[in-house]
Amino acid sequence: MIAASGIAVRFLDGLAQDKHSDPAVVVLDEAGRFAVSLLAGHEAAPTPGLSSRPMPVGAVPVITTATEALKPLVVVSGCRKNVSVETNCAAVNQALGERQLNEVRELVTIDLRQMSWLLEFCEQHDLPLRVLASATVRHGRG
Numbered sequence: 001m002i003a004a005s006g007i008a009v010r011f012l013d014g015l016a017q018d019k020h021s022d023p024a025v026v027v028l029d030e031a032g033r034f035a036v037s038l039l040a041g042h043e044a045a046p047t048p049g050l051s052s053r054p055m056p057v058g059a060v061p062v063i064t065t066a067t068e069a070l071k072p073l074v075v076v077s078g079c080r081k082n083v084s085v086e087t088n089c090a091a092v093n094q095a096l097g098e099r100q101l102n103e104v105r106e107l108v109t110i111d112l113r114q115m116s117w118l119l120e121f122c123e124q125h126d127l128p129l130r131v132l133a134s135a136t137v138r139h140g141r142g
Contacts, residue, residue, distance in 0.1 A: 035059035
Protein backbone atom coordinates (compact mmCIF):
# COMPACT_ATOMS: atom_id res chain seq x y z
CA MET A 1 0.00 0.00 0.00
CA ILE A 2 1.19 3.49 -0.74
CA ALA A 3 -0.75 5.25 1.98
CA ALA A 4 -0.56 6.45 5.54
CA SER A 5 -0.26 3.57 7.99
CA GLY A 6 -3.53 4.64 9.65
CA ILE A 7 -5.39 4.14 6.37
CA ALA A 8 -3.81 0.71 5.97
CA VAL A 9 -4.77 -0.28 9.52
CA ARG A 10 -8.40 0.77 8.97
CA PHE A 11 -8.49 -1.06 5.64
CA LEU A 12 -7.19 -4.27 7.25
CA ASP A 13 -9.47 -4.10 10.29
CA GLY A 14 -10.71 -7.59 11.07
CA LEU A 15 -8.89 -9.26 8.17
CA ALA A 16 -5.77 -10.43 10.03
CA GLN A 17 -6.06 -13.99 11.32
CA ASP A 18 -2.64 -15.52 11.96
CA LYS A 19 0.93 -14.27 11.59
CA HIS A 20 1.89 -17.38 9.64
CA SER A 21 -0.90 -17.18 7.08
CA ASP A 22 -1.71 -13.45 6.77
CA PRO A 23 -0.55 -11.88 3.52
CA ALA A 24 2.36 -9.48 3.72
CA VAL A 25 1.41 -5.82 3.83
CA VAL A 26 4.16 -3.28 3.30
CA VAL A 27 3.38 0.41 3.62
CA LEU A 28 5.42 2.88 1.55
CA ASP A 29 5.69 6.56 2.20
CA GLU A 30 4.34 8.82 -0.54
CA ALA A 31 7.77 9.30 -2.14
CA GLY A 32 8.56 5.56 -2.05
CA ARG A 33 11.66 6.15 0.07
CA PHE A 34 10.79 3.97 3.06
CA ALA A 35 9.00 0.63 3.41
CA VAL A 36 7.47 -0.56 6.69
CA SER A 37 6.27 -4.13 7.07
CA LEU A 38 2.86 -3.60 8.66
CA LEU A 39 1.46 -7.13 8.68
CA ALA A 40 3.17 -10.53 8.61
CA GLY A 41 6.38 -8.66 9.40
CA HIS A 42 8.40 -11.65 10.50
CA GLU A 43 7.55 -13.37 7.23
CA ALA A 44 7.49 -10.40 4.83
CA ALA A 45 9.75 -7.92 3.13
CA PRO A 46 11.53 -5.88 4.29
CA THR A 47 12.13 -8.54 6.94
CA PRO A 48 12.66 -12.28 6.31
CA GLY A 49 10.21 -14.24 4.19
CA LEU A 50 10.24 -12.21 1.01
CA SER A 51 13.79 -11.48 2.01
CA SER A 52 15.43 -12.62 -1.19
CA ARG A 53 13.30 -10.29 -3.27
CA PRO A 54 14.58 -6.76 -3.72
CA MET A 55 12.18 -3.94 -2.89
CA PRO A 56 10.89 -3.05 -6.37
CA VAL A 57 10.88 0.70 -5.77
CA GLY A 58 14.27 0.87 -4.09
CA ALA A 59 12.70 1.80 -0.75
CA VAL A 60 14.76 1.60 2.42
CA PRO A 61 13.30 -1.06 4.72
CA VAL A 62 12.32 0.29 8.14
CA ILE A 63 12.95 -2.51 10.61
CA THR A 64 10.54 -2.54 13.54
CA THR A 65 11.03 -6.14 14.63
CA ALA A 66 13.43 -6.26 17.57
CA THR A 67 15.16 -9.45 16.43
CA GLU A 68 16.00 -7.84 13.09
CA ALA A 69 16.86 -4.40 14.43
CA LEU A 70 19.43 -5.85 16.82
CA LYS A 71 21.46 -7.42 14.02
CA PRO A 72 24.49 -5.14 13.64
CA LEU A 73 25.95 -6.15 10.27
CA VAL A 74 25.14 -5.20 6.70
CA VAL A 75 27.04 -7.00 3.93
CA VAL A 76 27.61 -4.97 0.77
CA SER A 77 28.50 -7.09 -2.23
CA GLY A 78 28.66 -7.22 -5.97
CA CYS A 79 29.46 -10.02 -8.33
CA ARG A 80 31.96 -10.34 -11.13
CA LYS A 81 30.98 -12.24 -14.24
CA ASN A 82 32.00 -15.90 -14.41
CA VAL A 83 32.65 -16.23 -10.67
CA SER A 84 30.95 -19.22 -9.08
CA VAL A 85 28.30 -19.02 -6.37
CA GLU A 86 30.62 -21.01 -4.10
CA THR A 87 33.47 -18.51 -4.56
CA ASN A 88 31.18 -15.60 -3.76
CA CYS A 89 29.76 -17.36 -0.69
CA ALA A 90 33.27 -18.12 0.53
CA ALA A 91 34.15 -14.42 0.11
CA VAL A 92 31.16 -13.39 2.27
CA ASN A 93 32.14 -15.89 4.97
CA GLN A 94 35.75 -14.73 4.84
CA ALA A 95 34.68 -11.09 5.12
CA LEU A 96 32.61 -11.94 8.19
CA GLY A 97 35.69 -13.38 9.90
CA GLU A 98 34.71 -14.29 13.46
CA ARG A 99 31.17 -12.95 13.00
CA GLN A 100 28.26 -15.21 12.08
CA LEU A 101 25.59 -14.97 9.38
CA ASN A 102 22.91 -14.70 12.06
CA GLU A 103 24.39 -11.28 12.91
CA VAL A 104 23.71 -10.01 9.37
CA ARG A 105 20.66 -7.76 9.01
CA GLU A 106 20.72 -7.60 5.19
CA LEU A 107 22.81 -7.84 2.05
CA VAL A 108 23.07 -4.79 -0.17
CA THR A 109 24.10 -4.51 -3.81
CA ILE A 110 23.65 -2.16 -6.74
CA ASP A 111 21.32 -2.82 -9.67
CA LEU A 112 24.25 -3.00 -12.11
CA ARG A 113 25.51 -6.24 -10.60
CA GLN A 114 24.81 -9.85 -11.51
CA MET A 115 22.45 -10.74 -8.67
CA SER A 116 21.66 -14.41 -9.26
CA TRP A 117 24.14 -15.65 -6.65
CA LEU A 118 22.97 -13.01 -4.16
CA LEU A 119 19.34 -14.06 -4.59
CA GLU A 120 20.28 -17.70 -4.06
CA PHE A 121 22.49 -16.89 -1.06
CA CYS A 122 19.82 -14.73 0.57
CA GLU A 123 17.15 -17.35 0.04
CA GLN A 124 19.33 -20.11 1.52
CA HIS A 125 20.14 -18.02 4.60
CA ASP A 126 16.79 -16.19 4.95
CA LEU A 127 18.43 -12.78 4.55
CA PRO A 128 16.86 -9.66 3.04
CA LEU A 129 18.47 -8.27 -0.11
CA ARG A 130 18.33 -4.53 -0.72
CA VAL A 131 19.13 -3.40 -4.25
CA LEU A 132 20.19 0.22 -4.62
CA ALA A 133 19.46 2.03 -7.87
CA SER A 134 22.71 3.00 -9.56
CA ALA A 135 21.36 6.50 -10.22
CA THR A 136 20.70 6.95 -6.50
CA VAL A 137 24.22 5.84 -5.60
CA ARG A 138 25.76 8.12 -8.22
CA HIS A 139 23.94 11.08 -6.70
CA GLY A 140 24.82 10.15 -3.11
CA ARG A 141 21.32 9.27 -1.91
CA GLY A 142 21.81 5.51 -1.36
